[in-house]
Amino acid sequence: xxxxxxxxxxxxxxxVDYAFKRIGGKYKGRILWYLHEHAILRYGELNRTLxxxxxxxxxxxxxxxxxDNLIDRKVYLExxxxxxxxxxxxxxxxxxxxxxxxEWGDKQIEAEKTKAK
Amino acid sequence: xxxxxxxxxxxxxxxVDYAFKRIGGKYKGRILWYLHEHAILRYGELNRTLxxxxxxxxxxxxxxxxxDNLIDRKVYLExxxxxxxxxxxxxxxxxxxxxxxxEWGDKQIEAEKTKAK
DNA sequence: CTGTATCCCCCCAGATACTG
DNA sequence: CAGTATCTGGGGGGATACAG
Numbered sequence: 446x447x448x449x450x451x452x453x454x455x456x457x458x459x460x461v462d463y464a465f466k467r468i469g470g471k472y473k474g475r476i477l478w479y480l481h482e483h484a485i486l487r488y489g490e491l492n493r494t495l496x497x498x499x500x501x502x503x504x505x506x507x508x509x510x511x512x513d514n515l516i517d518r519k520v521y522l523e524x525x526x527x528x529x530x531x532x533x534x535x536x537x538x539x540x541x542x543x544x545x546x547x548e549w550g551d552k553q554i555e556a557e558k559t560k561a562k
Numbered sequence: 563x564x565x566x567x568x569x570x571x572x573x574x575x576x577x578v579d580y581a582f583k584r585i586g587g588k589y590k591g592r593i594l595w596y597l598h599e600h601a602i603l604r605y606g607e608l609n610r611t612l613x614x615x616x617x618x619x620x621x622x623x624x625x626x627x628x629x630d631n632l633i634d635r636k637v638y639l640e641x642x643x644x645x646x647x648x649x650x651x652x653x654x655x656x657x658x659x660x661x662x663x664x665e666w667g668d669k670q671i672e673a674e675k676t677k678a679k
Numbered sequence: 680c681t682g683t684a685t686c687c688c689c690c691c692a693g694a695t696a697c698t699g
Numbered sequence: 700c701a702g703t704a705t706c707t708g709g710g711g712g713g714a715t716a717c718a719g
Binding site: 457458459460461462463464465467468469470474475478495496497535538539541542543545546547548549550551553554 | 574575576577578579580581582584585586591592595612613614652655656658659660662663664666667668670671
Binding site: 619643 | 713715
């Protein structure tokens with residue numbers, strides 16, 4: 446059964462939309478931030494740093510970030526295997542903004558606490 | 563039919579996660595940005611500004627933003643009805659970051675074009 | 680003009696098992 | 700250690716109709 450094509454398949458309607466498509470998603474923000482804090486993180490370290498993520502989602506998200514040129518993936522050919530993830534230059538450009546967002550988040554969380562009392 | 567409040571579905575694992583939960587979603591970024599650009603927008607104007615949104619999603623998203631105290635909703639009791647949306651002070655605090663993100667997006671889009679040629 | 684109310688599809692993401 | 704593979708469901712979001 447032919448369904449009508451969706452209104453906007455994949456083209457971003459504006460640059461804000463474009464940017465949100467690239468850093469949106471359930472885990473991307475945190476991954477980028479943790480990579481900023483630690484500079485280099487291995488797969489297992491990321492998995493432990495994000496307690497609620499599954500290996501499937503972690504791999505998938507990392508691949509998307511890599512495809513979008515926000516992170517680098519370096520594989521060491523040794524046993525046991527070792528893979529390191531780092532921010533690319535383009536990815537690093539996002540840090541000031543995530544940093545700002547984090548401060549805003551901290552502030553709001555604090556405000557909520559005060560209000561609750 | 564009242565549904566359970568959606569403003570804070572789950573506990574955020576960190577402030578980055580918290581912030582992304584509040585501005586994430588398919589349309590929130592653009593809505594906040596357009597409200598910044600125009601200061602005041604009516605429901606119909608927002609609907610026209612986001613060509614790919616349905617009334618259902620627009621209403622739903624606006625309600626969430628309102629519940630999160632990022633936008634204000636002012637109703638004029640007249641015929642025909644008139645509703646105006648504006649950014650709250652808390653919402654305005656997000657503008658520098660969205661602005662930064664927009665510039666980043668513009669830059670990436672430009673870079674993609676150059677690369678394509 | 681500013682929304683509600685339904686119906687329903689698709690896909691994100693979780694759970695689990697397995698592999699080089 | 701660093702991932703695939705497969706199955707599954709829940710809900711985000713689309714289309715449409717209608718109301719105050």
